[in-house]
Amino acid sequence: MIRNVLPRLTLRGVVTALLVLLGIGLVVHQSPRFAYAGYAPFQTPTGRAWLTLGLLGLWLLCWGIGLLVRRVSRVRISWEPAPSAPAIDTSGEARATAIALARVDHLFRCAQAVLRKGGPLWRLGRHSLYRLPWYVVLGETGSGKTSLLSSSRLAFLHAREEAAWQPGDPCRFWLGDQAVLVETDASLTGTASHSAWQRVLTRLRRARRRCPVNGAIVVVDAARLLAAGEEVVARAAAMRAQLEAMQGRLRVRFPVYVIITHCDRLDGFDAFFQQLDRRSADQVWGVTLPAGADGRGQHALAMFPAQFAALVRRLQDRVVDALAACGDAARAGQAYGFPAQFEALGQPLGAMLHEAFTASPYAVTPWLRGVYFTSAAQDGGEPLRCASPLAAALHAGARPPATAMAARHGYFVSHLLRQVIFREPGLAGRGSPVSRYGRAAGYAIAMILMGAVALAGAGLVSSYRHNAEWVARVQEGNARLAELAAQAGGSTDPAAMVALLDAAGWPVGGAGFLLRGFGLYQGQPLDRAAQANYRALLRETVLPFVQARAHAVMLDRQRDEDDRFDALRVYLMLGDAGHYRAATVMDWVRADARAWPVNDAQRADLLRHAQVLFGMRGFLPELASDAPAVAQARADIAAQPLADRLFGALMPRLRAEFPATLSVAQLAGPEAALVLRRASGEPLSKGVPAPYTRDGYARYRALRDAAVAAVRQDQWVMGAEAGPRPTAGQLKAQIDAAYFSRYMQAWDALLGDIRAVSLAQAQDGAALVRLLAGSDSPLRRLLQAAAVQTTLAAVNDATGSPATPVDQHFDALHRLFVAPQGGHAPYAAIQDKLAEVSVFLDAVDAARQRGMPPPAGDALAALRTQAQDQPAPLADILDSLAAEGGTLALQDVRQRLDDLWRGNVVPFCHAAMDGRYPVDARSAVDMTEDDFSRLFAPNGLINTFFQANLAPYVDMTVRPWRWRPGAAKLHFSRAALQAFEDAATIRDAFFPDGAKTMSVRFELLPLSLDDYFDRFALTLGNQTLQYAHGPARAMAFQWPSMGAAPVARIDYEPAGPDGRSGMLLNGPWALFRLMDMGTLQQVRPDRFILKLQLSGKPVSLEVDASSVINPFALAALHRFRCVGTLQDTRAMAATRTRAGTPGGHRQLPGREGAESPETARREAAAG
Template sequence: MKKFFTWLIKPAVLAFLGVLLLALVIWFEAPLVSYDGHYPFASETVRWTFILIFFAIWAGWLGWRWFKAWRANRALMKSVAGADEQPAAAPPPEGAAEVAQLNKRMQDAIAILKKTKTGGKGGLYQLPWYMFIGAPGSGKTTALTQSGLKFPLADALGKGAIGGVGGTRNCDWWFTDDAVLLDTAGRYTTQDSNAGADKAAWTGFLQLLKKYRRRRPINGVIVTVPLSDLLQDTDAGRQAQAQALRDRIKELHDQLGVRFPVYVLVTKCDLLGGFVEYFEGLGREERAQVWGMTFPLQDGADGDAALAAFPAEFEQLEQRLQERVLARMQQERDPHKRALIYSFPQQFAGIQDVLKRFLDDVFASNRYEREALLRGVYFSSGTQEGSPLDRVMSAMAASFGLERQALAPNAASGRSYFITNLLQQVMFPEAELAGVNHALEKRRRMLQWGSVAAIAIVFVLLGAGMITSYVRNRAYVADMEAKSAAIAKQVAALPAQGSTVQLLPVLDALRTLPGGYDDRDKGAPLSMRFGLYQGDKLGEAARIAYRKVLQDTLLPRLQQRMEDQLRRNGANSPEYLYEVLRVYLMLGDASRFDAESVAAWAALDDARNLKDASDDQKQSLAAHELALMENFRDGQAMPRLDPQLISDTRLTLARMPLEQRVYNRLKRQLMREKLPEFSPASAGGREAANVFVRKSGEPITRGVNGMFSPAGYAKFLAMSNEAVDDVEKERWVLAQQEATQAGNRDQVGQAVLRLYYDDYIAQWDALLADVSLRPFGTLEQGARITNLLSGADSPMRKFLVAASKETTLGGTKTPLAASVTAAVKGKLDAYKKKLESAMASSDDSAPAAPAKSANPVDAHFDDLHKMTAGTPSPLDQTLGMLKDVAVYLDSAAAAKRTGAPPPPGDALAKVKLEADGKPAPLGTMLKSIDSGGAGLASGSERERLNALWTAGPAQFCRQAVAGRYPIVKSAAQDVTADDFGKLFAPGGLIDDFFAKNLAQYVDMGGAQWRWRATANDGTLGIPQATLDAFQRAAKIRDAFFANGGRQASMRFDLKPVALDPAITKFVLDIDGQVLSATPGALTPASFQLPSGKGGGQVRLDVTPASAHGTLHTEGPWAWFRMLDKATVVPTAQGERYNVTFDADGRKAALELTASSVVNPFRRAVLEQFRCVDKL
């Protein structure tokens, strides 16, 4: 039974059973598997094919294993026979014959091994290998020859192996039924004859083992120790032999990388006096038994444990010998032999100490070497030769001074004692006890477990995937049922008419159904596949339902919107009305239907008319409208149109000239070209932003669209024919109504060109009139700007030269008109023929010759072109005058700083004269230089100051303060702390502007500030109300910024005065600073804001709690908002206020004491402050 189970768990058998089980599953269960409605395993042919494939895989794997084993055996046998040449020293001449004989005999053995399976247990590689090591003459070979093992190759090779019992030259290989035994030369162990050669041969031999038996090079090591060496060698000799054995075992560990059991075999025990006589009566079976000790094999057992157990085990052996003495003496008649038998246990006991020391020397562990696995110590005798040693009598003779009497030599008997079972029953069964090459085994285990894990993961993932798919598909079906029912109710509740926005919830829900319209291009999720996906069926139903609801609800509303737009034709531009009619006609004519055009119109109409809809709603609606148009593309029936409405609209549109429609189409096409825009910033260079501004407030990075440029002009010319083509293709929109309005094709061409010229001129006139110089804030700024304008890299020169180029169309006169005329001629030829027929005209005159004058654009901007033409140009001469202005402004600034009178303004006067008659924008820029410089220099500064004020503090005040709390008490949005400080703090925008520009003109000595008489003589003219606003700002500065910082702050004390009897506790937390009061403890507290502790929050808690809960405010003005919830009454003392909080009729009275009479709690100054828009 044991053999059966051993056979059953072999990998090949287990693999076969697995394949067989898989075949049964395929045959009986696979037909039940379906994928997308198909049953791939229903056919017997398919199932047989899969089964044969799996069995072929199993057979291939088995063959591969056999091939690998055969290849390993073959490689090893070649190596043993010398096929693999190893780099080694050549043998000495006297050993050449012996080496040749060894090679021949081994080759013969290999030839027989190739034909015979050793012992029926597999190849040479699969048998366990044991190595004998020991000193020369230690009895290794004798133990093998007298072991009683069967050597199948003995008949072929002869019983006398190379070296035989007379000594092993290097290594003898003994092949048995159960194992391969390696009998190494004794010199490999001692390495004392030729140390270098012996060590190299030993190392090479180990490498050979490791190369061809990588997993488990050896299964065990048998260390032979002759008893004669133990008894006769000196201590030094025994220690040397022990160290040699220890070194060889260590080298085996290091070189082979495995841990193996070590069996110590004490040989030549027949030299122990009485051995032969004691065991003479044993039969063959009894001599084959084991005599020795096998140490227990326990987890964690080490060599030291075995050594510690040796004395007790040895004493048990000795005790067994003692127990048998009397029986043996009774069997023996010879008195001399009886004496030897009697003394034999004592002789055996006498070797314990020396053997113990020897074992300690060989196997004692230390931290620097790998620990050997001492498996057991055994005693044997191969042949009985030599004279026994009587240690007992020798010791007694030495003690009493008697002469030592030698024992007679043993007579050779040819018997072996205690070897056969030791090998067959102790060592060979423990073949698996040896470790394996850990690095190799780790890789093998990782590969094996990785394969198993991969297979398991695949099966687990496959099972999990199918389970997940089933669960998700069930959930998907249930979800679709629930959502479909809910959507059906929503559709039924929709009004017949109304805004398209009302449809969004229903349409969005239908569109986003899983697997529906939004998912039409998506594949099934992996987690819902495995043949179970239901989305194809349900998704198609969802898409059909979505299209039907679009057709029934969205289409009527879109059509109604188009008809409403057409009926309001007077309220819409003709161009827009034309587009509405065009898409309306498309809805009723499948041959002319264009989904993108209709959807684009719908999206545009949504943007124009659905003002209350959010951007997200408009985007969603556009997506639904495009989906509706896709319905028509897929063959959906077109709706019926209103023919009377179409007729009326065509009559209205017939009034729009053809040239206007052509030009409008060209403009739209040019806009889509996205030609580079011309702007003052791009033309004026990097300093343009420091020089130019636009009067309209537009940024200087905006300018004239690229369609109004020479490049746009060329595009206009090239696209004219296409524009006429498009208009001709759409003649169906107006039927034949426009034919009577087409007019002469030459006039159409000229008209289209004239429309373009007019737009070109208007666009550039608007830009040139809008560009001006940045106002001079100071004389120094004016000097910097005029220096820039007059320099070699002048932004003004760059801007005007670039504008001149952009307004020069190359002198083109009428080629464009001729191009458009030719296009119109070709496309409107049919119109002309009908017109001539109707008018009975025979006039075949050629088109009128184009005008000879320059195009209107060049003519209109001729002054600008002349200004920038030539070297040097008139513009260069004008800009040269600005150098004198810059010098003048620098001198005026220096004079103002020193208090000296300003220099004469001749330079400004010259500029003023130069400005007359100059084209825009040069003339207006020169005038602004004159007025700005003169105003700064002469002291008439109101315009300058107003420009500075509106560009700086006024703008910031409107953005940061206006309409915000605490300026507006009812405002929900707070002024931020940083913005409040930036505007009102000392050195802030208002304080800095006032100090630098107005303080010198103001009398601040009274309760109300007044303009000084010298400043109110007409030079400034700023109203008193404006000055009052600056005084309020100063009061705010003094109240909130007493410490001179940039952030508003305040310090105050709060003292509880009285608590309602119904209040047991009052707690006020102001920005992390707490005032706590009870009826018996009204303790005041000091506060500073901001404190940096509470995150800008104020909380008021009363106990018992208020029905409205805790009062809570937050933000930079949290304390002021809390005071707004209380009653604050000022007292006669400016720094004191009575504050009363009311919680459901329960009142708490406090006294607030500010740190100064000038404090922020008098709110009138804040609430009366308003931003000054202009001075």
């Protein structure tokens, strides 16, 4: 009986049965877990039975619909018109067709029954049909199909008598040990629409859906290849139609093997191959074409001519051996002509293959795998025509007798089938996505089903093991909980409570773990019991702890009254179920948790337990209250005004909702850092707290109204004995007063701290002021934003409230941007003044670059005037800009003048004076008269520079000169001023009356001459003074003498004891060198006594200068030095120290790039 059942048992049936059983098991075990709104419809066995029947019915319905769809898809509708003539009686033909179809079905059933007997049990029937490859053998009648298979020496199974082949059958099964071959009758494949042929293809498809056939063997008679060309083409077309019909019907791509039979009828075949033994005759003779990249071999057809030519060459190479094996000349002639006979097959064979296997875009092209040549049996048939007249002449009458040919065996058959065709069963379906995906899907489904069964079994085992472990853990947890409860002993220590509650609450939330499911889960009853114990423990520990904390806070006089009020409210709620609100209590617990003496982890755990306690549905605490403590707390809280307490409770909530700040960078825009700074040093990223903005004010109003409304709701907290309370309007006014005060303080502090970036710290002061004067400048944006944020009346427009104190306080700021009718806003005038200042600073910079004095500072004075009566921070910003603009202009003057002095005067001064007389009295080198005049003359370098640049800054009415107060910021040195004063003294002494050249006029009067000398003579240029102890007479001199050499000479007689009788001095300074040789005593400003020693003998002369301003005994002449710079470096260093900031210079828009050396020096000097 088992053998009768197993052939009908398939893998699909087994899988379907497993799925049904698995589904029934899931329905029975898991459907009771399904519930909706507390209703479980499948809790009873009856409900589960109806669910099972419903699912089975649904499955049967789907199966029936699928079957109907498959049946309907096979229906074909013909729209041919009805025949006009009476139908021909085709009852005989119809009966023959019915017999043929029945015979096909019978042969397939018998073959399948035989094949299924040999399959192993695990293949479950159907898959035994896939053990061996199936091939369809096609060919015309007489092409040698049967002879080919009979002579292959394959081990074929002889069918029983009822399954044996009978003449006229549409097909024949050859059940071999290596393959199953289905030989089709030639009449069956005459037309593609033959009903018996279609039935064969249908049965093949049903028998082996995954791979109906592994290939097709097309047998072609060699004799028919040499027929007329039209017949070959017709046969090729019929072959192609037949193969395309197979591929379309079987829905699988398979290789086609073309076998040319009856090659022994080629003249010379027997003589050429007579030396081959049985083993050599079994080898393969033909061409196996390679499969292309697509697995279909369509591109290999073009290789056939070359491969066939190679076969011909191989035969030609064996001609010598074949001739040697022939016994007579006649057979040798036949063997010699055989290659030519074989070569004659190439052209018709190539034409046939080209017609049958050339790729076409309109149909699926058959896959040509190989072309082979065989000789199944030498039956002595008529030889084929010779390839040429010469071959016919050579072989005429040379045919051996038929009796000699009858004993010969087949050639090139056995290995062709065994070693080539039957070794490639896997080629069928290659390159077909449908087949590949179908196999993959089948394997995947099988793996999924097996995995599901394995997982289900493993799940049941795991469920049992994990549930046992879970029960053991619950028992251990209960034991540990009892131990911890005994250790705690009613302690109120929060750390001890956390350990106890963690131990009690661990089973909660453990339900639903995957490995504890599958119908064996026991966590729900365990969790219900554990949760009941856990909640009871929460009431015994957390609830008293929270009440104790509220009691302590409400009596703590160090706390704010609003904190004490919140604690009092929670304390009363825990003792009065009528006023209990879980959300209020939990909010207070979270706020109070920061003061608990536990670490962060314990605090988080204790809060979680408190959340569970106060989040329980239906929980209403009723703890006993301490009436004296409540009365004391109420009395302390009532001592503070209600408005102050409400405001103190309101602001923390407002700050929590608006934690950020409205920074200066947000108010003034991204360019704020270029032009604005904080006087306090705070960064621009800080500003006004967000609660003091319009958004914060809007939220404040809502919180204020809610707090005032909550006063009535929380009246029960203070008790009935509380005194009279202010009305809601009074409360709002009192709270608003406190809020507006802080609002104004916040904005006053910010606006009063805003300053403009110092012009001395900016790389381009004009660009900085230009940016401030722009229509979208950071200063304008800051002031406008501040005006908007301090205009709170707009927020009150919806309620019609009047302007707030904030609006009144900042009214001056608001009016800056309010334009009168037909006019401009006041801030526009300020922008115009700033624009004028930027133009002034540009002019200062241009003047500095051109070496010119700066322009008048009228724009700065106008800006300083405009700064008066302006609101903060505008007044300070404008005033500082005016002051720093003036300083910057003076800084440019200082640098420009210093550059001019060092560039135009200092180099020549050092070259003309350093190491020369009279500046250096000990020097033997004289300063030239021209150089002296070029430096000190009224039109000289020093006086010209002074008069053009420094005279306005010097007070020359005092001695010594001093810098005027307005020049203090120039930081010019005292040494430079002294040098200019000395130069003026030298100018007045040497260049009287504005002379362009040096001129010294004076008179000499001899006063005394030593008795040793008889005569004394003093010559200056071309003027000579003589004296010989007589009456003295004064003589006028001018130095240098006009038209005379600059010579100073003294002559005296007799010669002195040293033998000298005079001295001679040359050069423009000879007069002064002469005076330096003696002693010059000043009697009055214009009179001097010159005492000389001539060879040790005294001579005295009186020198009367032409003016009190004279070069004699002139200290300025020897004191004068060329100063290298006009600047006072020590004062500038101190200024840089005071003005310097860590931020360095600020780069303004439009001034990027390298700066000039003059600019760098100016900025370094300015700090």
